[in-house]
Amino acid sequence: xxxxxxxxxxxxxxxxxxxxxxxxxxxxxxxxxxxxxxxxxxxxxxxxxxxxxxxxxxxxxxxxxxxxxxxxxxxxxxxxxxxxxxxxxxxxxxxxxxxxxxxxxxxxxxxxxxxxxxxxxxxxxxxxxxxxxxxxxxxxxxxxxxxxxxxxxxxxxxxxxxxxxxxxxxxxxxxxxxxxxxxxxxxxxxxxxxxxxxxxxxxxxxxxxxxxxxxxxxxxxxxxxxxxxxx
Numbered sequence: 001x002x003x004x005x006x007x008x009x010x011x012x013x014x015x016x017x018x019x020x021x022x023x024x025x026x027x028x029x030x031x032x033x034x035x036x037x038x039x040x041x042x043x044x045x046x047x048x049x050x051x052x053x054x055x056x057x058x059x060x061x062x063x064x065x066x067x068x069x070x071x072x073x074x075x076x077x078x079x080x081x082x083x084x085x086x087x088x089x090x091x092x093x094x095x096x097x098x099x100x101x102x103x104x105x106x107x108x109x110x111x112x113x114x115x116x117x118x119x120x121x122x123x124x125x126x127x128x129x130x131x132x133x134x135x136x137x138x139x140x141x142x143x144x145x146x147x148x149x150x151x152x153x154x155x156x157x158x159x160x161x162x163x164x165x166x167x168x169x170x171x172x173x174x175x176x177x178x179x180x181x182x183x184x185x186x187x188x189x190x191x192x193x194x195x196x197x198x199x200x201x202x203x204x205x206x207x208x209x210x211x212x213x214x215x216x217x218x219x220x221x222x223x224x225x226x227x228x229x230x231x
Contacts, residue, residue, distance in 0.1 A: 010205050013149035013163050024120045024146055031056045031119065059118050067110035073097045104140040112142060120145040124162065131177040164206040170198050179204070 029035070030053075037047040075094040077086035101107070104125075116123040124143040129136040143164060152161035170187075173179040183204070191198055 006205060006207065009151055009163060009207070010165065013151055014165070017149050020121070021146065027119050028146075031059070059115060062118055063111050063114040066114040070107060070110075071101075073101070099137075100139060103137060106140065109142055116142075116145045122148060122150075122159075124148045124159075161207065164204075166204055167201050168204050169201055173202070 033049050033053060033056075034046055035049050036044050037050065038044050073094055075090045075097070077090040113123040113125075122145050124145060125140045126143060127138045128141045129138050144166070147164050147166040149163040149165055150159040150161070151163055152159070154160045170184075173184045173187075187202065188198065
């Protein structure tokens, strides 16, 4: 994916999902107890809830109830196979899925997934691996739904491609193997070409799809006044 294509997707995604992210922000404030109180003189002030926060209690109860059911994985043997090899292969594939679930700590994260779903309308995970280990076994990581922007859907109305848009400290990119190898050198090149210094924070845009390799490009669109990198 070229930087121009990624920039166009970033512009479309942020505009198209602006209302969704605004509602998520309102929900976050309700969960955090940052409510506005309107007094008799119509003055508005931020205040802790003066009544019981039923909203967060409902979210926590529903998420806990849903997460109480542990997913069961079953892999069916290949059809049309008469010998025992198909059954053995199916059991091997099942063990692979179980190992991925264990390495991803999915049972511990189930409640967080359901909380994301009930509060923000979506929960998102993606494959990753420990780049410092060899061999690199894949596992699933949770994405903050506030940073997830769906950009493509399949015939079943399931998101097939998303953009992950978030802010990170530039210093943290040096400890990220992927960002340090690809994004950070590109950012330095763009900044140095304009005679600027690296900004303290940057906006990171990563594309994730079912059939595409994750693309990670860091651009300073959010700090254009500091470093002059907006494309």
